[in-house]
Amino acid sequence: MALARAIVYTPPNKPKTINQKKKLGEQAFLEKCAEAEHSIKQAICECPDYEKLVRELMKCGDEHLLLKDTCKIQVGLPVKPMLAKPTKGVQIVLQRFEGLEFTCEYKYDGFRGQIHYNRKHADADNDCHIYSRNLENMSGAYPDVLDIIREVANAQPDIDSFIIDSELIAYDTEQDVILPF
Numbered sequence: 001m002a003l004a005r006a007i008v009y010t011p012p013n014k015p016k017t018i019n020q021k022k023k024l025g026e027q028a029f030l031e032k033c034a035e036a037e038h039s040i041k042q043a044i045c046e047c048p049d050y051e052k053l054v055r056e057l058m059k060c061g062d063e064h065l066l067l068k069d070t071c072k073i074q075v076g077l078p079v080k081p082m083l084a085k086p087t088k089g090v091q092i093v094l095q096r097f098e099g100l101e102f103t104c105e106y107k108y109d110g111f112r113g114q115i116h117y118n119r120k121h122a123d124a125d126n127d128c129h130i131y132s133r134n135l136e137n138m139s140g141a142y143p144d145v146l147d148i149i150r151e152v153a154n155a156q157p158d159i160d161s162f163i164i165d166s167e168l169i170a171y172d173t174e175q176d177v178i179l180p181f
Contacts, residue, residue, distance in 0.1 A: 003057065004036035004064075013061030020062070032062065039064040043071035048079060048135065075118045075161040078131035109181045110169035113138070113145070117153050118161040128153075130168070142168060 008029065009021055021029040043053055053071055060066035073079055087093055112133040121127040128146045129139045139146060145168060153159065170179035 001033075001037055003040055003054070004033050007057055007064065008032045008036050008062050011061035012058045013063060036062065036064045039067050043067040046073045046079060047071040047077060049077060073163070075116045075163060076121075076129065078114050078116065078129075078135045080135065081112060081114065081133050081165060083133070108167050108169045108178065110167040111138075111181060113142070113166050113168040115145070115149055115164040115166060116161075117149055117163075119153060120160055 010018055011020060014020075020032075024032060040053070040057070043056075044050070047053065049071075053067070056067055056070045057064070060070075114131040114133075115128070116131065117128045119127060128149050129137055130142050130145060132138050149164075153162075170181055171177070172179055
């Protein structure tokens with residue numbers, strides 16, 4: 001909210017404008033602030049790098065819609081995952097989706113892992129990363145998963161990079177069962 005107000009109040013792309021609030025009027029100023037806040041929130045969801053966001057805001061100023069062109073999802077920069085919201089029961093979910101087609105998936109006991117792969121990374125040992133739901137690099141804890149991702153990626157030479165949002169689970173290959181995490 002503070003960034004949005006600052007950018008609208010004194011847009012860096014309009015150096016002669018010191019107080020745009022006077023020019024716009026209270027209502028138009030607040031509306032423009034709300035629009036800028038929405039653009040900034042969207043940008044930070046896709047590119048949670050505040051340094052880059054501020055640098056891009058300084059370039060585009062109150063033309064905040066330009067943020068979507070530069071602050072977007074990229075391999076190697078983890079994003080906050082969408083998390084499920086608990087309900088009081090299945091009936092509530094069924095009521096919300098009544099008359100609509102939908103699918104469900106089983107909730108496994110595992111680790112939410114966001115896997116980033118970039119074939120063109122200069123260091124071959126640094127081409128693949130696993131991030132937690134808190135955006136922590138957990139790659140060192142799952143070398144076997146990294147090996148599998150690299151094997152799959154090598155079988156698809158036309159694909160240079162990808163991001164997979166996943167649930168990593170423990171699996172016993174001999175007993176063919178999912179294990180508690």
